[in-house]
Amino acid sequence: MNTELFIARRLFSSKDSDQRLSRRIVRLAVAGISLGMVVMILSVAIVTGFQREVESKVNGFAAHLQLVNYDSNMSYQTESINKQQPFLNELKAMPFVDHVQQYATKPGMIKTEEDIQGVVLKGVAADFDWRFFESNKVVGQQIELDSLRTNQVWISEQLSNLLKLKLGDSFRMYFLNQNEKVPRIRQFDVGGVYRTGLEEFDRMFVLIDIRHIQRLNSWDENQISGYEIYIRNMDEVDQAEYAVRNLVLANMNDDDSLLRVVNVKRKFPYIFDWLNLLDMNVWIILVLMILVAGFNMVSGLLVIILERTQMIGVLKSLGAANVNVRKVFLYFSAFLIGEGLLWGNILGIVLGLLQHYFEIIHLDPTSYYVDTVPVNISVLHIVLLNVGALVITLFMLIGPSYFVSRISPEKTVRFE
Known part of the structure; x- marks a missing residue:
């Protein structure tokens, strides 16, 4: 039997200690640990949820990787590539x-009777994955990309409000x-409205049948802007x-257009650099919360040792070594920390789930790219937070636990 663990368990469950001063101090320390765990769980959940939400929205518009003509610059007026690429099947099998889906872009200008707005048409084909836009749909149906070219387009709710366009309305x-002095005019119909909250992109992109862009650019049916991966x-x-770059280079022929791979993190560095800065904020919060919890437990442990001086003297008089007495108080501290972590986990997870399902706290999408505070409750993150908090706090208690070695049995008599 582990004697030190047995004594620590009896101390933890003892009812006669409720009247002791140390019990109140320890309760404050446990409450501090609980509050710290709540803050840590919510900080990690909110930051990771925010990062995932913004990343998914950016990727929904631009994909993780784009395969484009090497001569195309970062604008949306692109050079074409051949749709028939020899490595496509191998790429999809990675x-x-x-x-993997084909796409084409072209900048243009929407003009109504009262307003005018520059936008970017994003041409989509039958292989387009609608999951992202369906999840952010306000109203409308998917564009029918069958054998006939359709004039149906999807615009954002922001453009809809700005240009006073509703479902079914037509606009020019x-x-x-390049090298044309007279603009080309096309009329389209609003077939769907979406809202992602990423206003920079909502204000820009209009989904359209890719064949319109091919015709506007005088391309044939095998010419596209590139592939989204x-x-x-x-x-x-x-x-x-x-x-992907190695695969493209391995299948490149002399007669083919030179292709390059565009990483979304380098295409929109200002967004992803900003998201990475949030990690530093989380680490600062975690360090501060663990230090506060650790120092609370240090003060609580010292008070407990002072009030248990007689018990320490008895244990030593019975032959217990300093290391055994120290283990008793470290086990006791572990029980207290575990109690604080338990209540902190319950409260933190409940608050996170309430925000996730009921969206209680709202944000300004113009500043934060999201309408509500996103929450990502991860079991792995919670386990790591609990293990890290327990280990680091106990490690901080090792030094103060050496205080028991300064207590001798004969001094306990005088102390009493």
Whole structure:
């Protein structure tokens, strides 16, 4: 039997200690640990949820990787590539690839009777994955990309409000190609409205049948702006970029257009750099909360040792070594920390789930890119937080526990 653990358990469950001064101090320390765990769980859940939400929205518009003509710059007026690429089947079969789809973009201008707005048409084909826009749909149906070219387009709710366009309304767009002095005019119908909260992109993109862009650019049916490649895990984007680039180079012929792979993190560095800065804020919060909890437990442990001086003297007179007495108080501290962590986990998870399902706290999407505070409750994160808090706090208590070695049996008599 582990004697030290047995004594610590009896101390933890003892009812006669409720009247002691140390019990009140310890309760404050436990409450501090609980509050710290609540803050840590919510901090990690909110930051990771925010990062995932913004990343998913950016990737929904631009994909994780884009395969484009090497001569195309970062504008949306692109050079074409051949839709028939010899490596497509091999690309789609890569284990980290979730989906591959063709696309084309072209800038234009929407003009109504009262307003005018510059936008970017994003042409989609039958292989387009509608999951992202369906999850952010306000009203409308998917564009029917069958054998006939359709004039149906999807616009954002922001554009809909700005230009006073509703579902079913028609509007004109103007396009100006290079070396053309007279703009081309096309009329389209609003077939759907979406809202992502990412206003920079909502204000820009209009979904349209890709064949309109091919016709506006005088391309044939095999010419597109490029391919969008969706990766299963955002953390694998850099490795995926390297693998896709090697695949493209291995299948490149002298007569083909030179292709390049565009990483979404380098295409929109200001967004992803900002998201990475949030990690530093989380680490600062975690360190501060663990230090506060640790110092609370140190003060509580010292008070407990002072009030249990007689017990320490008895244990030593019975032959217990200093290390055994120290283990008793460390086990006792572990029980107290565990109690604080338990209540902190319950409260933190409940608050996180309430925000996740009921969206209690709202945000300004113009500043934060989301309408409500996003929450990502991860079992792995919670386990790591609990293990880390327990280990670090106990480690901070090792030094103060040496105080028991300064207590001798004969002094306990005088102390009493």
